[in-house]
Amino acid sequence: MDPQINPAITATANSHDGPIETDAVIVGAGPVGLFQVFELGLLEIKAHIIDSLAYPGGQCIELYPDKPIYDIPAVPVCTGKELTDNLLKQIEPFGATFHLGQEVTLVNKRDDGRFDLETSKGTRFITKTIFIAGGVGSFQPRLLKVDGLDQFDGSQLHYRVRNPSAFAGKNLVIVGGGDSALDWTLNFVQDGPNKAESVILVHRRDGFKAAPASVAKMKELCDAYEMQFIVGQVTGFEATEGQLRSVKVTGGDGVTRVVPLDMLLVFFGLSPKLGPIAEWGLNIERKQVVVDTEKFETNVPGIFAVGDINVYPGKKKLILSGFHEAALAAFGAAPYIFPEKRIHLQYTTTSPKLHKVLGVETPVFD
Ligand SMILES: Cc1cc2nc3c(=O)[nH]c(=O)nc-3n(C[C@H](O)[C@H](O)[C@H](O)COP(=O)(O)OP(=O)(O)OC[C@H]3O[C@@H](n4cnc5c(N)ncnc54)[C@H](O)[C@@H]3O)c2cc1C
Helix, strand or coil: CCHHHCCCCCCECCCCCCCEEEEEEEECCCHHHHHHHHHHHHCCCCEEEEECCCCCCCHHHHCCCCCEECCECCECCEEHHHHHHHHHHHHHHHCCEEEECCCEEEEEECCCCCEEEEECCCCEEEEEEEEECCCCCCCCECCCCCCCHHHHECCCEECCCCCHHHHCCCEEEEECCCHHHHHHHHHHHCCCCCCCCEEEEEECCCCCCCCHHHHHHHHHHHHCCCCEEEECEEEEEEEECCEEEEEEEECCCCCEEEEECCEEEECCCECCCCHHHHHCCCCEECCEEECCCCCCECCCCCEEECHHHEECCCCCCCHHHHHHHHHHHHHHHHHHHCCCCCCCCCHHHHCHHHHHHHCCCCCCCC
16 A cells, blocks of 8 residues: 555654654554554544554455455445454544654663663654554564475465466465465365466364364365365475476375466465563563553553453454553553643544644534
């Protein structure tokens, strides 16, 4: 997504002479970081938002731009891209400043209670509050570890699907058992513009992490001989004239089969690397940031963590959970920004000032 053509992205600052002084910095422009802009905006708090990717949307854009999402309230269905576009439209009135293509590397507490924050491109901030919406962290796919196979990375070996039509009419081997593996398997098997010549799904066991409905559909297609599923692991490959011709798949019984292919797609998920966030003095549990369930604040007062990056009892990794957390984190942060002012939960939606920002009439209720 080009920031130049998206009106919601008001500026993309990559470097700055001195530190930018602000009330709020959001680390991560995934769906939850974007909605954090909205919730802060309702409280008249302007935010700077930083992402290591060159575009907003997080997993929704990076991993599944075309996959349907069914569990956003009042939106029966939308794709990852549509959700991102709508969030950008929704936050447009609040004029957040985007700093894309740069990772937040350093966070230090200052003597005056604020934070120094620095990015990989040298952009510096002094901020009263920080909202970590870093999701699963850096987007490094887990690799298929077979000696020599990496020479085909980007040509015949793919860990992401950027252009589905490139796989149409090809013989595909898809490896993995999660949502990405199953979603793409169904996409390439079923009739449509991306239909492949043949699809073989390889997974190390007969149980799947993917949605049960997708697994049931995949088994139905196997029964109809429209695709094949093999239980096993890729243990080797054959190549001639610089082309990957087949993979060797070893089953639980120790038998190795040679499976011919044009393209190999591997979906082992992302390595959950917190990266620099792990170094900021926050309580971390199982590579996630520990927060309370009232304000979603970390052990460092003034630093909040929302969305997939946090952990608390009963946590569900859903976009919806992150939206809820962003709303409460904004209210939790307000006292750091307006120590004199009491913020009421009702304050935001009835404020004529807010209606002015949104460009709507203040409603009159009888
Ligand atoms: C295949 C798939 C299908 C899914 N389907 C659904 C669904 O149907 N419904 C649903 O509710 N959920 C679904 N999810 C889960 C959903 O996508 C996540 O819950 C959601 O993306 C979390 O949003 P987030 O903003 O917390 O994190 P993310 O979307 O992960 O975004 C985090 C952002 O932070 C950035 N970042 C990380 N560290 C730094 C740093 N140090 N500096 C700067 N930037 C940083 C990353 O680049 C990223 O852009 C699905 C997930 C997958 C993988």
